[in-house]
Amino acid sequence: QVLFDGIPDPLILLTPDLKISWANKGAIKTAGKSLDLLLQRPCADLHEECNLPCDVEMVRTCLETGEPAHSLVGTPDERSWGLRAFPIHDTGGQVIQVMVLAHDVTEKIRLQAQTMRTGQLAALGELAAGVAHEINNPINGIINYAQILINKAAKQGETNEIAERILKEGDRIATIVGNLLSFSRDKKEEPRPVALQDIIQEALTLCEARLKKDGISLKVDIPKDFPCLLGRHQQLEQVFINLINNARYALNAKYRGTHPDKRLTISARVGPTDDQATLIVEDLGTGIPQHLLNRILNPFFSTKPQNEGTGLGLSICHGIIQEHGGTLDFESEENAYTRVIITLPRVKDN
Structure with missing residues (x-):
């Protein structure tokens, strides 16, 4: 018991009817429930209820074949887990239980x-x-x-x-x-003062023609004397290209032709602190369903139809903004709007 409790990863023991007969401290911590509330509970129920990773099909395969099995699963809290199942045999060679080890990947x-x-x-x-x-x-x-x-x-x-x-x-x-x-x-360039206006202009050089073709009205509201950001020009340009393209897709999905509300706004303001700037990219497109908002930054997750999105764009953007010491947040209402809010370090003295 001491040895298994020393393993930080969740480790559970399952009966042939897929109920928990034992769990280590790692599993108890992950589930957020005491051991007595886990015992004799179906692992599939706890997977949905308290994010304790479990793959019913993998366990059944292990029970039927008597061989170790493995799988990759996601839990409702948007974590990915690598699971390994090990059969436990009785003296007659019959599988009587299965031990499942989970690792957060x-x-x-x-x-x-x-x-x-x-x-x-x-x-x-x-x-x-x-x-x-x-x-x-x-x-x-x-x-x-x-x-x-x-x-x-x-x-x-x-x-x-x-x-x-x-x-x-x-x-x-x-x-x-x-x-x-x-x-x-x-390019692996060091962070340096960069003009937001230049970044937006170069991003629009690649995107503006398509926006006009689709009948999308564009408004850029950035003061001429806006302070320089502290960052990497190419990477920040990549972020804005991705956000503009996402807004374009959402607007085209909602409005097939021209429409007064088919518009995209890019704005900026100083704050929330003296050494930060806030940048906002807002569209009045399809919006994001509330239950998906906490998943859109996950790698390979996309709200677009299959074969129309890789699910990597926002994940990469999030990584770039984090590397810059900033934040990337979303406000959205389905079929109404999406507002992307970016905070980045700025240069105090231009």
């Missing part, structure tokens, strides 16, 4: 998600480098030819509106390619 799964995202960014970086090479050369030629036409018209005291438009759009393409390269490179 929530953090391990989160780190695996971050590793996967790093691999995706590396692949995107290679693709972006190829795209930049193929696009930059011809676009530079187009820009140069447009400038020649503008200069020629200027010498004659005229303006060439078409050439000016070509030059403007060419510059925009070059900027998009540059931002794509910056976004895809996972």
Whole structure:
């Protein structure tokens, strides 16, 4: 008993009818109930009632085969558990009980998600480098030819509106390619003063055209003299790109066409403390059901239909904001709105 109680992970003993006959201190602590309230209770009931991890199918397999079994399960408190079941035999070789050992693997799964995202960014970086090479050369030629036409018209005291438009759009393409390269490179830069306006502008360079195409009204309410944030430009840009895309999806899901309420707002204010800034991204889209709000930051969890979301975006954003010493919170009402509230360190003296 002393040996098993020294194991911090939950350890329970189950009868063939899947009821608890014994539990160590780790299981008692996880369940938040005394031992007498756990004994002779079905493990499936306690799984739902007090987050004591249990997998009925795994235990049944162990009982039927007489061989150890393992599985991965989630509990209602949004933790992930790796379970291992070990059969206990009588002298005749019959399985009379099953011992289940549970280990919290929530953090391990989160780190695996971050590793996967790093691999995706590396692949995107290679693709972006190829795209930049193929696009930059011809676009530079187009820009140069447009400038020649503008200069020629200027010498004659005229303006060439078409050439000016070509030059403007060419510059925009070059900027998009540059931002794509910056976004895809996972640079290990030290936190430094960064202008929020620049971060939002570069994020919108990649997203604004799609917002306009979908009929989404965008309002950016950030004072010109807003203090600099203390952070990593590329990572914060990644956060805003993800939040803008999520808002766009929610608005399109609610409003198929144009609508006065099909709008997205990005705002900022100083506080809640002297060395912090609060950033808000709000949309009037589909919102998030209340019972799912505490799950949206979990790796691989998505409210989008299958094959439309990886469930990694908000998890990665949460990790980035935490690394910056900030917080990421959500306020939402289903079919009404979603408000994402970010707090980040700011530079006191600009």
